[in-house]
Amino acid sequence: MHRIKAVFISAFLTALVAASVVSAWQWLHGPRGSPWIGTLIAAAAPLLFFAKVFIVPTPRTSANLWWMPALGGAGAIVAFAIAGAGLPVLVALAVGVLLPLVYVFWYSRFDSRPVGPLGLGHPLPDFTLTGLDGRTLHSTELTARPALWVFYRGNWCPFCMAQIREIAAQYRELAARGTDILLVSPQPQSHTQDLAQRFDVPMRFFTDHDNQAAGILGIVAEGGLPLGMQVLGYDSDVPLPTVFITAAGGKIVYCDLTENYRVRPEPAEFRRALTAAGLIRQGAP
DSSP states (O other), X not given: OHHHHHHHHHHHHHHHHHHHHHHHHHHHHSOTTOTHHHHHHHHHHHHHHHHHHHHXXXXXXXXXXXXXXXXXXXXXXXXHHHHOSSHHHHHHHIIIIIHHHHIIIIITBOOOOOOGGGOTTOXXXXXXXXXXXXXXXXXXXXXXXXXXXXXXXXXTOHHHHHHHHHHHHTHHHHHHTTOEEEEEEOSOHHHHHHHHTXXXXXXXEEEOGGGHHHHHHTOEXXXXXXXXXXXXXXXXXXXXXXXXXXXXXSBEEEEEOOSBTTBOOOHHHHHHHHHHTTSSOTTOO
16 A cells, blocks of 8 residues: 555656646646636645645644645636636646545555554564664663654655654753653665754664664555655655654653654653653653
């Protein structure tokens, strides 16, 4: 299923760009009152959404994004009102309504994710990760203190990047309470080094070669990388976005297995979990 989704998202983005370019050309060079203006409205709505999440850090959106197919439908109505049924209306309905609905209610959502080894109270399984310095560390070496673990898909994912930026803004507050922040991805080491250099806080970045750790934790999306991203050095298999907290010693005290990649937990949720687990005091500085 993840492989089908990888093809879909690449095809969806390609269709949006193509429909926007063609409809803009037809509108600008066609007769006055061209129905392609409606098609342009329908295609531009989802295209601008993707442009926004890539340009403006956006760690979460509403789950259903009803405005997107609504604007697509409005564009189709405009095209129909100008020229009646025809190709502009069909294209508007396809790229502005049908494909956005598929994106929102199928592509964005994961099947129900079993907790597996990440169940509350379970000890963190033993696995290895590679640090930016090339050293291999066992998970048991990373649990001397409470830790917030973030498994992210890679630099290519705008929601993952926005989530990491948001956590970085909370770093000093969490560090002051004795909590480490550990960021894990299977992406090439060079990509992770580039990402680490964007932040002026010493969060710890790790590479999960071949998704070995993610596999042990049961959070791998086989073939989940959008089709075509492989040319940038990314592996086709990616982890499902996952955040969990371990107490000193490795006991899991919090886990977020989001079922929608566009909806990530709020940072305040991490503090509440640390407080509930007794790892920090309520009202601690």
